[in-house]
Amino acid sequence: MSKTIRIGxxxxxxxxxxxxxxxxxxxxxxxxAVADIIPGRAAEFVGREQxxxxxxxxxxxxxxELDVDGVSICTPNVAHYQTSVDALEAGKxxxxxxxxxxxxxxxxxxxxxxxxxxxxxxxGFQPRYDPNMQIVRDFVQSxxxxxxxxxxxxxxxRRGIPGGTFIRKELAGSGAMADIGCYSLDFALNALGYPKxxxxxxxxxxxxGTNPKYFHEADRFExxxxxxxxxxxxxxxxxxxxxxxxxxxxxxxxTMFLGSEAGLKVTPAGQGPWSGVMDxxxxxxxxxxxxxxxxxESPIPxxxxxxxLFDEKVxxxxxxxxxxxxxxxxxxxxxxNQAIIDGILRSAQSGREVEIDIPNV
Ligand SMILES: NC(=O)c1ccc[n+]([C@@H]2O[C@H](COP(=O)([O-])OP(=O)(O)OC[C@H]3O[C@@H](n4cnc5c(N)ncnc54)[C@H](O)[C@@H]3O)[C@@H](O)[C@H]2O)c1
Numbered sequence: 521m522s523k524t525i526r527i528g529x530x531x532x533x534x535x536x537x538x539x540x541x542x543x544x545x546x547x548x549x550x551x552x553a554v555a556d557i558i559p560g561r562a563a564e565f566v567g568r569e570q571x572x573x574x575x576x577x578x579x580x581x582x583x584x585e586l587d588v589d590g591v592s593i594c595t596p597n598v599a600h601y602q603t604s605v606d607a608l609e610a611g612k613x614x615x616x617x618x619x620x621x622x623x624x625x626x627x628x629x630x631x632x633x634x635x636x637x638x639x640x641x642x643x644g645f646q647p648r649y650d651p652n653m654q655i656v657r658d659f660v661q662s663x664x665x666x667x668x669x670x671x672x673x674x675x676x677x678r679r680g681i682p683g684g685t686f687i688r689k690e691l692a693g694s695g696a697m698a699d700i701g702c703y704s705l706d707f708a709l710n711a712l713g714y715p716k717x718x719x720x721x722x723x724x725x726x727x728x729g730t731n732p733k734y735f736h737e738a739d740r741f742e743x744x745x746x747x748x749x750x751x752x753x754x755x756x757x758x759x760x761x762x763x764x765x766x767x768x769x770x771x772x773x774x775t776m777f778l779g780s781e782a783g784l785k786v787t788p789a790g791q792g793p794w795s796g797v798m799d800x801x802x803x804x805x806x807x808x809x810x811x812x813x814x815x816x817e818s819p820i821p822x823x824x825x826x827x828x829l830f831d832e833k834v835x836x837x838x839x840x841x842x843x844x845x846x847x848x849x850x851x852x853x854x855x856x857n858q859a860i861i862d863g864i865l866r867s868a869q870s871g872r873e874v875e876i877d878i879p880n881v
Pocket of ligand 1: 530531532533534535536555556557558561580594595596597599603617618619644646684685698699
């Protein structure tokens with residue numbers, strides 16, 4: 521029998537349930553404690569989720585005094601930073617929900633804390649476990665596209681503005697970008713091997729979120745519901761990124777990789793009000809290439825999987841703890857994703873292209 525891995529959950533709202541559910545399904549894993557800043561909420565969660573024997577705290581620092589191997593951070597974005605750093609400093613491995621943080625500075629400090637503690641910092645992008653995402657990455661990495669010079673990605677909901685903490689600048693950091701844009705960026709950057717971002721020229725808007733005709737909390741809306749950006753990446757690659765929570769359009773189009781030898785197109789399924797590549801299901805993956813001077817197109821089968829991506833991410837985190845492996849989705853890599861969001865906000869505010877400068881960690 522293998523050692524029991526002891527887990528703590530910090531933040532016991534909506535997504536914490538998915539974490540609890542996933543941990544409960546893994547043999548030799550025990551949820552030892554839950555913490556939530558709202559008094560009584562963690563205890564309620566322990567009862568509701570039937571986590572027999574789990575301690576409940578109103579302060580995450582009490583949870584971190586316990587002998588737990590890893591923690592899931594399931595708080596609103598604004599609290600990812602302090603709870604992650606405290607957990608790492610207490611010697612716990614961390615699986616933090618996406619987006620990594622509210623600011624780039626926070627993300628840098630989180631990676632530093634992980635390095636100093638020698639503990640994992642993994643970021644919860646579950647689409648990484650979608651076999652289709654792995655196919656796209658393997659394809660781009662195989663070199664069959666030649667030199668990739670242009671990538672277009674993004675996702676769009678036609679009507680899909682969430683409320684609560686998601687629309688408050690100081691709590692979420694940004695709007696559609698922090699909620700769903702970080703997934704699209706991860707999809708494209710992961711396929712490219714996460715090249716360093718160099719500059720960004722961006723535009724953001726809030727035409728829907730601030731209009732009571734389209735959004736019931738319009739007077740409280742502080743973030744962007746749309747962003748478009750041109751990002752220069754190292755290696756002579758340009759990334760055209762766009763994301764929307766609401767728009768008068770069905771889709772913002774496919775993800776495309778243009779290479780010197782071939783191009784890869786990944787289309788969103790585009791059904792209903794939900795669309796976008798990584799915010800919905802993949803429609804198809806196609807390769808455009810040249811044989812004897814003729815442009816040809818071959819479909820690449822989309823894997824219709826029954827895998828629960830969320831459960832896979834939690835399982836992989838536990839496996840990494842158990843086997844002493846590196847973080848499955850390393851904070852050090854996602855720093856570049858966060859740096860792009862930071863650059864987009866700065867560029868949109870100044871109306872100019874800005875440099876992206878990621879401090880050494
Ligand atoms: N991976 C995914 O598919 C996915 C889906 C939804 C949300 N998320 C992410 O999960 C996070 C939480 O989202 P949610 O919808 O569960 O939010 P939520 O508001 O339902 O729950 C957050 C909980 O954290 C608690 N909290 C706040 N500050 C805290 C602190 N300092 N210490 C302890 N508890 C604290 C709140 O009281 C609340 O109970 C967000 O970052 C969001 O982006 C990820």
